Amino acid sequence: MKRHFLAAMVPLAIASAIVIPAYSQSAAALERPVAAPAAKRFANEGNGLKTAVFAGGCFWGVEAVFSHVKGVKSAVSGYHGGNAATATYEKTNTGVTGHAEAVRVVYDPKIVRYDQLLQIFFSVTADPTLRNRQGPDRGSQYRAALVPLSAEQRKVAAAYLKQMQASGKWSSPIVTEIEAYKKFYKAETYHQDFMVKNPRHGYIVRWDKPKVAALKAMYPSHYRSTFIRN
Template identity: 60%
Template sequence: MRALLALAGSLAIVACQPAADATETIVAAPAAERTARETGGLKTAVFAGGCFWGVEGVFSHVRGVKSAVAGYHGGTERQARYDLVSSGITDHAEAVRVTYDPAVVRYDELVRIFFSVVADPTLKNRQGPDVGAHYRTALIPTSAEQLAVAKAYLAQMESSGQWRGPIVADIERAQAFFPAESKHQDFIVRYPGNAYVKRWDLPKIAALKRLYPAQYSARFQRG
């Protein structure tokens, strides 16, 4: 265990770091053919797609989102620590738990936004400069309705021809979600001058505003 902790400490410094040779693609994802039908108040879903700072940042600017919390999905509570998860030695994925009002924004609309400006569904175990299974891209539904929408949308993306490669984004069974350390919450508004935030996250928010102006909120919804 001591050796694993030493490895985690040495590798954590490369987590969520800007890389000059990495790129990200903004795609105007198609509107969902299978729309979500959710009633009865606020709903929650989990999204994994690279470093959680940007995932949280985008969803915190979506109208109808009441909370976006950065955290770790899967794995164990004991290992749900940034230094361990970002080293790649655990089974967690960096993820964001989104609480939203389906009367304002539907789950399928959140999924569309996610694959338009947050995560490239053709990349396996990486996004932008971040590489490793803990940066995998996955929809993590928390209800049967969300699962049906997620399955239909991945199939629709595959047949749409709007991405150059095959769709490798996955659907994961909802497991335990562990909120990340407080310093990782609301990261982009707390550290707007951070090099990673400026290079990778602020362009995603600008793309959200450009592609989905009706769903963009200038106000950052703190988690």
């Protein structure tokens, strides 16, 4: 279900409910970066800041990657879907609330386009062939999903998923889906900017720092060394 939290960092009721997953070689293999293809269909979103939501397993890593992308103004961890009454870490971790751990990204399309964010997301953050799981985490709350907030984003996302399927980059079928935007609920304060606040945390070191390193290696023109805090 979830991971190496230090009990002192979270309320006791939450800490006592956490189950540490068994890390396996097969789970580790699923975290290898993939050179996702550059999108053939560019996003044309005009001027001004735009917002999109990405679900890709544990929101710590998704937030960390996007927080290092040039043009991203903020990356907020939270829960998408479900309802307000169950939009908490403890309840969503049951896997039955309908929420997905997700990140709300605000970005400047003049610096980084939505289609480029998609390429980065599927290259270093989420495995699009996994259903209701990512890395060591299992459950519908860890599903990978795209949540566009405009008609243009939806068209770009749909075209890109089709392009990914035809690219041959993945040996298994693409199962990531586009979800209609419902409501995004900001996660608890201790989840925000988690990697920069807890650089030695076991889960961060094992699963999320490699994603940021892959971003730097694969997309140096998009990489920003500073972490944009919320």
